[in-house]
Amino acid sequence: MTTLSVDRASRWFGNVVAVNDVTMTIGPGVTGLLGPNGAGKSTLINMMGGFLAPSTGAVTLDGEPVWQNEGVYRHIGVVPEREAMYDFLTGGEFVLANAELHGLPDPGAAAARALATVEMEYAQDRRISTYSKGMRQRVKMASALVHDPSVLLLDEPFNGMDPRQRLQLMEMLRRMGEDGRTVLFSSHILEEVEQLAHHIEVVVAGRHAASGDFRKIRRMMTDRPHHYLVRSSDDRRLASALIADGSTAGVELDPAERALRVRAVDFARFTELLPRVAKENGIRLLTVSPSDESLESVFSYLVSA
Structure with a gap:
């Protein structure tokens, strides 16, 4: 049972408070991080993934601090919303490079499995510069899955995907949650969360607004x-x-x-x-x-x- 914990974490950039005293626990299954654009979702995911240090508070994985703890990267896969890819590489080369960075015993086989999982084998020999937004999203997903992490953090993963791609990704994340992995994905679209996550965390203006079963929060919204x-x-x-x-x-x-x-x-x-x-x-x-x-x-x- 892998658990991510955010304990009274805040993060500010100069005079701008992006995340304000947030406490939440993300456990096995699929959790939706819901909030309007600019609510602080990306900053939270970056702190959970170890890319940003909390200004105050703590973020831990099974009790171990995430920040400056390279051991946790064996267990965490991150799909950022921001494009951070090397367009001159092919999709296969990009995923293989991530497998090699993780020091996997057979990086080629791991890359092939990850590309197959997201159904991108057909385009693995094409340069990323020729990819559509949806294809880029799926290759980012493959690179996050290449080391078979127990925790998957996804920032607005459905952006740019066509309906078939969205359904395929939703089904894959649903299976991962059922298999006991800890999956957190952010979205500002209520329907995406409703289709995939039973448990949601809501953030607004950097603050933790609500937490719990989706149906309960939906009722609060309706009432x-x-x-x-x-x-x-x-x-x-x-x-x-x-x-x-x-x-x-x-x-x-x-x-x-x-x-x-x-x-x-x-x-x-x-x-x-x-x-x-x-x-x-x-x-x-x-x-x-x-x-x-x-x-x-x-x-x-x-x-x-």
């Missing part, structure tokens, strides 16, 4: 207050009908938008209430649009929850 912009044929009459119901916590007229701003605290009840009340009062609904559905607003709610 949060929702804000709507509603235009109708009679906004004042509609406002009177809505404010009388417990599913709304606030209804106000917005003269600039010529609309109602509604704060719904019972999402399911409100979605049933609005069309019913409009019909009963002979009011035509012209526009009903959520005004807070960005990922940033959802994640920000989790921070304050």
